[in-house]
Amino acid sequence: MGFISSLIPLNAFPIALIFLRVEGIIPKDAITSYNFAVLIGGLLMFTLSIEMIKSAMFAPSGSSAWVDFVMSFLLLIAIFGYIIYIITKLNQTPPTLYWLALEAQMLDVMVGFYIAITNARRDFHTGS
Numbered sequence: 001m002g003f004i005s006s007l008i009p010l011n012a013f014p015i016a017l018i019f020l021r022v023e024g025i026i027p028k029d030a031i032t033s034y035n036f037a038v039l040i041g042g043l044l045m046f047t048l049s050i051e052m053i054k055s056a057m058f059a060p061s062g063s064s065a066w067v068d069f070v071m072s073f074l075l076l077i078a079i080f081g082y083i084i085y086i087i088t089k090l091n092q093t094p095p096t097l098y099w100l101a102l103e104a105q106m107l108d109v110m111v112g113f114y115i116a117i118t119n120a121r122r123d124f125h126t127g128s
Contacts, residue, residue, distance in 0.1 A: 010047035
């Protein structure tokens with residue numbers, strides 16, 4: 001995998017679909033809300049699995065693992081910031097799908113950080 005492919009977290013694609021659905025660009029009558037939620041949940045689980053594999057593959061290369069982690073972390077901050085924006089400025093409750101996306105991205109960041117730290121510890125021969 002190339003360095004460029006690490007710059008975009010794969011979870012960005014289902015999150016973009018959520019944003020397009022909430023903003024009305026994807027018509028609500030095209031697919032029911034339940035089916036859309038199932039589709040997004042499946043896509044998030046699939047992309048999260050690919051992100052875990054990608055994180056484990058980049059781990060031996062050093063800097064690529066940290067770039068992958070930082071980009072995932074920035075996406076997490078963007079999602080969290082948008083949820084806060086919806087709550088404070090628009091005075092609305094964010095759709096449930098945003099919370100699902102926040103949870104999936106948080107898992108991506110935590111596992112990516114764990115893999116990066118574990119490999120750093122292994123490289124420096126510290127800890128167990």
